[in-house]
Amino acid sequence: MTEEKKMIYHGNRIKIKEGVPPEQLETALESLRNQGRVIPSVTSFVVGPDFGGEFDWGAVFVIEDLDGYWEYLTHPAHSNTDRVGLPLVEKFHSFDITDDPDPEMGARIAELHRRRYANDAELTKLVADLPEYTGSSAPETAA
Template sequence: MIYHGNRLTLKKDVTSEQFEQALAMWHEQGRMPAVESYFIGREYGAGFEWNAFFGLKDLDAYWEYLTHPLHTRSERFALPLMEKFEAYDITDDPDPDFPAKVAELQKRHYAEDPELVRLVQALPSHTGSSAVPGLG
């Protein structure tokens, strides 16, 4: 099982309407076929405002999640609203190559989506498993 986490802080000028729309999109992501479970909530004490976990069965489900149209639509809308973003993964998979396999999926995702690369590069702060070095 993989728990794909997203931590974020919104820009100060994000409207409540924009935030509500982004939140609705994250909930839609949670109902994608690849997602086994999800949780979205406020984060306290670690320098981020919000956190979303998406439970994925395996790396195939991870890829399906990354490339699903609901995820793509959410990225397009929400990334420009973020001041700070971090993606991370927690797994019980004992494979020592797991981090490299996730990095390869993220690199492939970026290679297939130049607009996403542009949006990620425009983020003021981006760290974690989706922050692939050497983009663009």
């Protein structure tokens, strides 16, 4: 019997500010889709409307391990999405789901986000300017 790989499902739920021009929104959504296409550690992804709640859009990226998660976080395609997308956001929620039984997985993921913020002052400012940001990658969670 083959052992199944343990995966990390990194998700984002996004509410867009009122009055954002459709072409700006589409640029940000296409940048999210591009992350899934070009970041090598992403094994699958979905970007689309978020139904049944207070968010407009969502994205989930499937990653095999923490090294891949770091690659995902620091890849230029991800940085591009931050810079074109975060200024359009009213409310942002991130989450991570994994079937890895490691009891320290949440702390390990939080540490990756801490390192990322520590190394990127521009990103830290973009995130600080968000009206609402909660979840696994929010700075107060990652701090």
